[in-house]
Amino acid sequence: MREPALISVEDVGKVFPMTHSLLRYMRGMPQLSVNALNGVSFDIHRGETVGIVGESGCGKSTLARCLVRLHDCDSGQIRFEGKDIAALEGTARRQFNRRVQMIFQDPYSSLNPRMRVRQILGEALSVHRMRPKAAIPTRIAELLDIVRLPSDAADKFPHEFSGGQRQRIGIARALAVEPEVLVADELVSALDVSVQAQVVNLLLRLQEELGLTVVFVAHDLRLVRHISHRVVVMYLGRVVEIGPTERIFSAPAHPYTQALLAAAPEMDPRRRNTAPAARGELPSPLNLPPGCAFSTRCPLATDRCRAERPALRATENGHMAACHLVDTHAVTA
């Protein structure tokens, strides 16, 4: 039996209301809102890397922000060690903030351009009282060493670094408070391929050494496959499939996952296919289809798919998919 989940996401919903236009108001029409998350549930276990993939607008970044409580959920709850994070206050909330850290996509905007690296790291250390004041310089040197930045980096400003180095500073800042969970939102998307690999290697090494739990949000399937133990596939604010990485990539059950994998270009020029993997585009999150959200693009959709929303059901060991057709075996990998 596995130990209880470190973080459990339970039926989480998040709605962003749009500005209510005067015209709609006068016509007595309801205010529009974007349903960013629609009943998302899954568990994260200690020490594992969970990859969250999906296309733009699927809610993966909103979910990441909910996990660190940058957004409060509108429905459902997120439990950290069994406690609802929305109910944490005072010291308990500060402790949670320390133990669950986020690293952002854009290293150019998430670091204060007017602070030297020493101040950026020092602030994190002193706010959470991680070290007595006298020990802070040593700790800063240690942190720079952990992320493989030269020691003279401490007295430079963020603009003096390249993108990859800036992302390392972001990682060092997150690690300064000795977190247990890292939530990385598109950690390497803004970086060049050769630099991406350096940061990915760093993340893998740190996870081994520090026993971190990592939530890796990304749209790059190759990266997610490389890094994650388990993968969550999202589509329009819902989880459509979740399972061990190997299963998701070798035997995807949901037609959307299958389309996503088929659309990702192969690294082998001999293996090309000429038919597009998925037709159509994402429906507007303002106006979700009533049944399965993918039914408007799914080649296998039936009347039932368009009317009734499929629940996430287990297919086998830890592998779950939200598709009416999975049981009938109409879907084959």
Added chain:
Amino acid sequence: MTGGLSLEVTNLSTTFETPLGAVTAVDGVSFDVRPGEVLGLVGESGSGKSVTLRSLIGLIHPPGKVSGRVIWNGQDLLSLPSGRLARVRGGEIAMIFQEPMTALNPVLTVGLQIEENLRAHTALDRGQRRARAVELFDLVGIPDAKRRLENYPHQFSGGMRQRVMIAIALASNPRLLLADEPTTALDVTIQDQILKLILSLRDELGMGVVLVTHDLGVVAATCDRVAVMYAGRIVETGTVVDIFDGPRHAYTRGLLSSVPRGGAERAPLLAIEGTPPALSALPPGCAFGPRCSFATDACRDARPGLLTIAPDRQVACLHHDAVAANRGQVA
């Protein structure tokens, strides 16, 4: 249908005056594009791939300077008077950009923007232009073409906007399409649709395509030949299969092994250490030398020239045999 035309680029260089002195963004680049062929220009940011593309059709403005020769249809585009160049550009040679929202005019309907191009480059009358615009929308897969022509760019999604831009580019029946990261801003399922659209149009219309991208997956899926760029120079060229099977430049090898592949999950990737050099402070000799594990003193002494080592295969590396031999141990 006349016979295909090819583009021959010889010794193309583009320099910019900056406060830090002259910077050479493209340095003596030569390549050709044959009819009906997709040539991939690959490299990381700052490698000069987009500037190369823009230099070909005179989109570099002062203080940028372009030298070399770009031969198209028997004439050198770089020495063509601007009026005649304007007729070629957007006519026989069309270009599509990475960000359709900034390349399209936000205050004109897309129908008007297609019409603009048709008026400039064809002899069709009003009614024919209208019919051709609908035809083009159908060709690039925009449903409900008649109604959609009345829409403004913001009323389209990212993928549809890219299709609009392709439709505008195709309006003049181009013989060569220059595509600058056409799918970088798009989601993977939409990227897949757009790339396949470009390939099927290439087959239908027999046009050559120069595809600038940083994504090796896109290269593997679409290109016939590849030119890899680093710090403003081409370091390796070859057919896509040759390059992916046996890279002979250490940079190409590093780039290919930086991309995770299935089968070795959670193993360290073979990253290239360091970062690309600033163009204003290039190291002496081979620009990749400081990051290269094969580098010797000879690499620092002189810049290696691009050697032809087989038909359709060139590499600018003194140790290309060692790189090719080492590949076996890595894979």
